[in-house]
Every structure is written in C-alpha cells, then in structure tokens.
Amino acid sequence: MPLEAPTxxxxxxxxxxxxxxxxxxxxxxxxxxWRMENFQMIVNFILVAGMTLAGLxxxxxxxxxxxxxxxxxxxxxxxxxxxxxxxxxxxHRSAMIAGIAIFFGHGMGFLLGPSLLFFVRSLKEEKEKIIxxxxxxxxxxxxxxxxxxxxxAISLIHPTWFQNYGQFLADIADWTNLTENAFLIxxxxxxxxxxxxxxxxxxxxxxNLGSQDLSWCRTLxxxxxxxxxxxxxxxxxxxxxxxxxxxxxxxxxxAILLIGFFAVLGYKGTVQAKILLPDFLLQKDRExxxxxxSVADSLFTEKRAQELERHILSVMEEEQPYLDESLTLSDLAxxxxxxxxxxxxxxxxxxxxxxxxxxxxxxxxAFKQMVVDGSYAHLTLLALAYESGFKSKTSFNxxxxxxTGMSPSEYKKAQMSTLEQxxx
Numbered sequence: 437m438p439l440e441a442p443t444x445x446x447x448x449x450x451x452x453x454x455x456x457x458x459x460x461x462x463x464x465x466x467x468x469x470w471r472m473e474n475f476q477m478i479v480n481f482i483l484v485a486g487m488t489l490a491g492l493x494x495x496x497x498x499x500x501x502x503x504x505x506x507x508x509x510x511x512x513x514x515x516x517x518x519x520x521x522x523x524x525x526x527x528h529r530s531a532m533i534a535g536i537a538i539f540f541g542h543g544m545g546f547l548l549g550p551s552l553l554f555f556v557r558s559l560k561e562e563k564e565k566i567i568x569x570x571x572x573x574x575x576x577x578x579x580x581x582x583x584x585x586x587x588x589a590i591s592l593i594h595p596t597w598f599q600n601y602g603q604f605l606a607d608i609a610d611w612t613n614l615t616e617n618a619f620l621i622x623x624x625x626x627x628x629x630x631x632x633x634x635x636x637x638x639x640x641x642x643x644n645l646g647s648q649d650l651s652w653c654r655t656l657x658x659x660x661x662x663x664x665x666x667x668x669x670x671x672x673x674x675x676x677x678x679x680x681x682x683x684x685x686x687x688x689x690x691a692i693l694l695i696g697f698f699a700v701l702g703y704k705g706t707v708q709a710k711i712l713l714p715d716f717l718l719q720k721d722r723e724x725x726x727x728x729x730s731v732a733d734s735l736f737t738e739k740r741a742q743e744l745e746r747h748i749l750s751v752m753e754e755e756q757p758y759l760d761e762s763l764t765l766s767d768l769a770x771x772x773x774x775x776x777x778x779x780x781x782x783x784x785x786x787x788x789x790x791x792x793x794x795x796x797x798x799x800x801x802a803f804k805q806m807v808v809d810g811s812y813a814h815l816t817l818l819a820l821a822y823e824s825g826f827k828s829k830t831s832f833n834x835x836x837x838x839x840t841g842m843s844p845s846e847y848k849k850a851q852m853s854t855l856e857q858x859x860x
Contacts (some may be wrong), residue, residue, distance in 0.1 A: 522537035546620075
C-alpha cells in the first residue's frame with residue numbers, strides 16, 4: 437500500500453456538504469447511516485476483527501504445524517495483521533501504532549512474493565532442499581527493511597530521529613510502492629508457473645487429484661495479481677494527479693481485498709496436503725527448474741514400446757483397473773510388470789499422454805456406455821461417475837467437459853434424443 441497514505445489526506449472520511457444537506461437540510465431528512473462516525477465504526481470493526489482473526493490464525497499455525505510447508509502460511513496471516521494495524525493507525529492518527537506496523541509489516545511484497553513461490557515448492561520438496569534458496573530470494577526484503585522500513589518506523593515513533601530521511605522516503609513513497617508491486621507481480625507469476633508444473637507432475641502419478649488439486653492456488657494468484665495491479669494504477673494516478681481531500685481513501689479498499697486474499701491463501705495453505713511424488717519425477721522437476729536441455733535416451737526400443745503399448749491397452753480393457761478411484765501409477769505399473777519410471781515414459785513419449793489423462797479417458801468412455809445401458813437407468817449422473825472411477829463431482833465435470841465439449845447432462849440428453857429417434 438502507498439506509504440504516504442496517513443499524510444496525503446486529513447482523514448479517512450470527511451463531512452461531505454451534499455451529505456450534510458441531505459441529513460440536516462431544509463427537509464430535515466435524517467440519514468444517520470451516512471454520518472462519518474458510522475463509517476469509522478464500521479471500518480474499526482473490520483480492522484479489529486481482521487487483526488484478531490489474523491493474529492490468532494498465525495499463532496495457531498505456528499503452534500500446531502510441524503512441517504515447513506505447514507508453518508509458511510502463518511506469514512500470510514501475519515501480513516494481514518500488519519496491513520490491518522497500519523490502517524488502524526491511519527484511522528486513529530496514531531504515529532506510535534503506525535511505526536510498529538511499519539517496523540514489522542512494511543515492504544511485505546518483498547517478503548510475500550518469494551513466500552508464495554516457495555510455499556508451492558514446499559508442497560513437494562523437503563525443507564532442506566529449499567530453505568537456502570528461499571533465504572537468498574529474501575535478500576531484497578532484508579535490504580528494503582534496513583534502508584526503508586526501519587528508519588521510517590523510527591522517524592514516526594521519534595519524530596526528531598531520521599526526520600529528513602523519513603520525509604525523503606515519504607516523498608518517493610509512490611515509486612517505492614510501484615517497485616514493491618512489480619516485485620510481487622513477478623513472483624506471483626513465478627508461483628503460478630510453479631503451480632502449473634506441480635500439477636503436471638501430479639498428473640503423472642495419480643488418476644484423481646483429490647487433496648492434491650491446486651486449482652484454488654491458481655485462482656488466488658489471479659486475484660492477488662489483479663489487486664496489486666489495481667494498487668499500482670492508483671499509485672500512478674497519484675503521481676500524475678496529487679491527491680486532494682477525499683471522502684474516503686481508496687487504498688483502504690485495496691488493502692482490505694489484499695488482506696482477504698492472503699487470509700484465504702493462508703487458510704487453504706494450512707489444509708493443503710503434502711504432495712508426494714516419486715523420486716524420478718522430483719528429479720525431472722529439478723532438471724526443468726535448471727532449464728536442462730539434455731534429452732535422455734528412451735528406455736525402450738521402438739519394438740518393445742509397441743509390445744508394451746498393446747499390453748497396457750489390453751490390461752485396461754480386460755481388467756478395467758480405471759474403475760478403482762484410488763488407482764495410481766505404481767498400481768498400474770505393477771499390473772504390467774514395469775517400474776513407475778518406465779510406465780511414465782511409455783505414456784509420455786510413446787502414447788503422448790500422462791497417467792491422469794490416460795486413466796480418465798477410459799473413465800469417460802465407461803460413463804458414456806453406462807448412460808445408454810438400460811441396466812444403469814436407475815442411477816443418477818453422479819452415481820454413474822462414481823461407478824466409472826471418478827472420485828468427485830468437480831473433477832468429473834471438468835474432465836468430461838474437456839474431453840467431450842459438453843456437460844454430462846447435455847451428453848445424456850443428446851444420447852436419449854438419438855435413441856428415441858432410432859426407435860421411431
């Protein structure tokens with residue numbers, strides 16, 4: 437948020453002459469809700485409730501979570517706490533509280549950006565492999581804290597200390613904010629790419645995403661990016677048109693939205709299951725991260741690959757392992773006497789697919805057959821999906837729409853119509 441927010445306007449809300457005329461004008465129309473005091477009360481409630489919830493959640497996570505990936509979401513709640521504390525100080529004109537909020541929470545974009553990226557990585561990697569790179573990525577945060585947050589906080593708590601430097605920081609606050617936002621946007625993009633890569637790896641080994649579904653993370657990253665871009669636009673506007681007396685501070689709305697998104701991210705992060713991947717897939721992921729251009733030789737000759745392809749297709753059609761909702765890469769590999777790594781290569785390089793899509797393709801076809809099979813007429817569409825091996829309604833609808841271009845209900849309606857026409 438813009439650093440100069442408490443100084444650029446004399447108050448969060450001001451008495452608007454038009455509102456005064458409405459409430460106390462000739463017609464004596466009384467609209468108490470629009471009075472400044474009521475707005476301040478609402479804002480106070482939101483900020484205090486937000487700080488309380490964020491503080492309790494951060495404490496709860498740190499006390500109860502044992503793993504690095506489990507503890508990291510506490511940072512998101514802590515950032516929400518100090519964001520709210522900063523604007524609470526703004527509303528109540530408290531330099532002391534503002535100084536404390538800035539000391540602990542200013543420049544959070546430089547902290548949260550790398551934390552977003554390494555939170556996603558921590559879901560699949562052990563702490564020992566990511567803690568050193570994580571600290572290296574936090575160097576900009578430590579520099580910003582030393583050169584900006586610390587002296588600014590001191591200048592607020594002790595006005596005679598760092599007075600000129602504090603004023604200089606306030607003068608360039610919009611530029612500092614734009615730099616911080618650009619940094620956060622860049623890491624949000626990197627975190628998004630990490631989510632996509634993690635989902636790609638997960639689909640190599642499971643047939644139902646379940647607790648390993650990271651679609652929620654993608655949605656939140658979209659939201660964070662949009663809010664930060666909106667805040668950047670506000671800073672650019674203030675650079676071009678210096679702010680004057682406002683009825684309300686738009687930065688507060690952006691702050692509340694950002695606090696909300698990080699709170700949801702923190703909550704979802706605490707309940708997100710650890711993603712367990714085979715060693716060969718983790719190694720493949722590290723090679724992708726290093727942008728390795730080496731291409732490993734195929735584990736199969738062309739003739740052997742064709743034999744295995746016929747064998748795996750035969751197993752899928754005759755034994756129907758895809759009807760097991762918990763089917764994994766290891767389960768299927770054991771049925772055709774291959775290692776996980778070899779089966780994964782067979783699917784990726786020779787069948788041009790991944791395990792998730794391969795298995796769910798059979799499940800979709802099984803569902804289609806059940807729809808037109810009279811012996812299943814008593815079952816609902818969701819029951820048919822479960823019979824076909826799907827584990828949840830959401831994943832079933834998504835996969836079915838991707839493969840057929842229509843929803844399950846649309847498909848059933850089309851099939852029933854075709855059958856009726858054939859009978860006629």
